Amino acid sequence: xxxxxxxxxxxxxxxxxxxxxxxxxxxxxxxxxxxxxxxxxxxxxxxxxxxxxxxxxxxxxxxxxxxxxxxxxxxxxxxxxxxxxxxxxxxxxxxxxxxxxxxxxxxxxxxxxxxxxxxxxxxxxxxxxxxxxxxxxxxxxxxxxxxxxxxxxxxxxxxxxxxxxxxxxxxxxxxxxxxxxxxxxxxxxxxxxxxxxxxxxxxxxxxxxxxxxxxxxxxxxxxxxxxxxxxxxxxxxxxxxxxxxxxxxxxxxxxxxxxxxxxxxxxxx
Amino acid sequence: xxxxxxxxxxxxxxxxxxxxxxxxxxxxxxxxxxxxxxxxxxxxxxxxxxxxxxxxxxxxxxxxxxxxxxxxxxxxxxxxxxxxxxxxxxxxxxxxxxxxxxxxxxxxxxxxxxxxxxxxxxxxxxxxxxxxxxxxxxxxxxxxxxxxxxxxxxxxxxxxxxxxxxxxxxxxxxxxxxxxxxxxxxxxxxxxxxxxxxxxxxxxxxxxxxxxxxxxxxxxxxxxxxxxxxxxxxxxxxxxxxxxxxxxxxxxxxxxxxxxxxxxxxxxxxxxxxxxxxxxxxxxxxxxxxxxxxxxxxxxxxxxxxxxxxxxxxxxxxxxxxxxxxxxxxxxxxx
Numbered sequence: 001x002x003x004x005x006x007x008x009x010x011x012x013x014x015x016x017x018x019x020x021x022x023x024x025x026x027x028x029x030x031x032x033x034x035x036x037x038x039x040x041x042x043x044x045x046x047x048x049x050x051x052x053x054x055x056x057x058x059x060x061x062x063x064x065x066x067x068x069x070x071x072x073x074x075x076x077x078x079x080x081x082x083x084x085x086x087x088x089x090x091x092x093x094x095x096x097x098x099x100x101x102x103x104x105x106x107x108x109x110x111x112x113x114x115x116x117x118x119x120x121x122x123x124x125x126x127x128x129x130x131x132x133x134x135x136x137x138x139x140x141x142x143x144x145x146x147x148x149x150x151x152x153x154x155x156x157x158x159x160x161x162x163x164x165x166x167x168x169x170x171x172x173x174x175x176x177x178x179x180x181x182x183x184x185x186x187x188x189x190x191x192x193x194x195x196x197x198x199x200x201x202x203x204x205x206x207x208x209x210x211x212x213x214x215x216x217x218x219x220x221x222x223x224x225x226x227x228x229x230x231x232x233x234x235x236x237x238x239x240x241x242x243x244x245x246x247x248x249x250x251x252x253x254x255x256x257x258x259x260x261x262x263x264x265x266x267x268x269x
Numbered sequence: 270x271x272x273x274x275x276x277x278x279x280x281x282x283x284x285x286x287x288x289x290x291x292x293x294x295x296x297x298x299x300x301x302x303x304x305x306x307x308x309x310x311x312x313x314x315x316x317x318x319x320x321x322x323x324x325x326x327x328x329x330x331x332x333x334x335x336x337x338x339x340x341x342x343x344x345x346x347x348x349x350x351x352x353x354x355x356x357x358x359x360x361x362x363x364x365x366x367x368x369x370x371x372x373x374x375x376x377x378x379x380x381x382x383x384x385x386x387x388x389x390x391x392x393x394x395x396x397x398x399x400x401x402x403x404x405x406x407x408x409x410x411x412x413x414x415x416x417x418x419x420x421x422x423x424x425x426x427x428x429x430x431x432x433x434x435x436x437x438x439x440x441x442x443x444x445x446x447x448x449x450x451x452x453x454x455x456x457x458x459x460x461x462x463x464x465x466x467x468x469x470x471x472x473x474x475x476x477x478x479x480x481x482x483x484x485x486x487x488x489x490x491x492x493x494x495x496x497x498x499x500x501x502x503x504x505x506x507x508x509x510x511x512x513x514x515x516x517x518x519x520x521x522x523x524x525x526x527x528x529x530x531x532x533x534x535x536x537x538x539x540x541x542x543x544x545x546x547x548x549x550x551x552x553x554x555x556x557x558x559x560x561x562x563x564x565x566x567x568x569x570x571x572x573x574x575x576x577x578x579x580x581x582x583x584x585x586x587x588x589x590x591x592x593x594x595x596x597x598x599x600x601x602x603x604x
Contacts, residue, residue: 003469004469004470005438005440005469005470005471006440006470007314007440007470008287008289008314008348008349008363008440008441008472009287009314009349009350011349011362011363011440013351013358013359013362013363014358014359015355015356015357015358015359016358017358021391024391025389028385028388028389029389031385031388032374032377032385035377035381035385036374036376036377039376039377039378039417040376103374103375104368104370104371104372104373105372105373105374105375106372107338107366107368107370107372108366108368108372108373108386108433108434109389110337110338111336111337111338111361111364111365111366112361112386112389112390113358113361113362113390114389114390118389
């Protein structure tokens, strides 16, 4: 009646995972995350409502005070908002990873013959979609408010830079997600890291009036470089030193944090 | 059934008699609790093997060391000859695991769950879609295929969970309390599914807290208590090692009851009990004495309506083995 399966002892199997399998598994996991976003669109609040709200709020709140007019402030604030929004979206990466790992389904992933890192790389890949949404919405809001970029090429490269840097930096939050015990803790600690990072960066205000100590912090804050690079791309349409520094810095973050995250994940998994 | 692409057909150099599971001296310590304390298991291929034990005995911990989810603190375990620590990835290709709580995505639909697990197992998109449809049909979930799981009942969730474990039929299937919380009908269906899996070549290791489940389903049983194997064997072996058969006498006339009890106790040298009027039951350690008893009753002119013997139950064996000896003795008088 029933077909017989090949007996376990007669199977010839490899104890390793190929790169092709790792990529394929990661893509499937990313697909899973996208399906989850489709099922619960409120997951996208932080990359939809927030860019719209923050752009409107900051432009009218600070515009007059800082630059004398809204139109004069736009070239400063739009790159800043862009970077801030994308970075805020990184928090969700860690929080969702923690929530995911606490769920029963991870029990199955861990016992399946799949690449061990796929449940980690999948969500990170899917988040690129989130960063892209956030970035695009900031553009649209800026455009509606009257912001015009110097060249379309510069704008696209600037947007891509933000998405790439966010993806790199999200590894830091992924590590928090893996290491910390509850989703609330991840959320709390991530926010505590993010606030000084975004506000003490020159993303919203010129930093020349800051006290010496804060200026020092601003100058080592990676976000400062990302924001400057994006400003230059948007407003002059050129690639400068800040662009390369941002790129190198972001890659450095991945090089340091990806292995740390993987190791912590493997130990827990 | 679906087969993994890596599989090669019967290679004669491979030892056919390899055990499905061979564990030696497994130990797992949580804090200062030795959850598993030196467990040996030899589970032949093609059988249903049950780990039976009270809550907290260490059954799940044992399972999780065998299926690569937990690293043993001491000891070794092999699945079809492959070490679970050294060759974890090979072992994972030979097993499927169904845990106590449903390991499925709550936020996704039944068919999305199945499709994703199928893709992860290396099925192509069309294959995954087809397998998903087949499994939904087989497990009676076709109508609910596109609903998200938060609208599923507990039973539906467990069925989906099992379906996810059977996308590719593994040679070794772990089922941790597969029927806990199921209604009697679904439970019987589950037993049938399990038997079918074994008849098509899989080995099953299940845990259960239901004695009748182990009794009806399992070829061999290991009784686990305080992280140790306290007894191992077939259901019959376990019963005869511990439990006693029970003799049931049904009297023709109620007036004889008192006398019948007196004679039974005198001849068998045990305490008899009266579950209801006209019925006398007594534990029976020595079957030879039954003849003496029947003769004694005839000499006392006590007529019997019926005589029957009851095999020892697994309950008695279980209770005796897991340390509650008093209950086990009492159990002997319960029909």
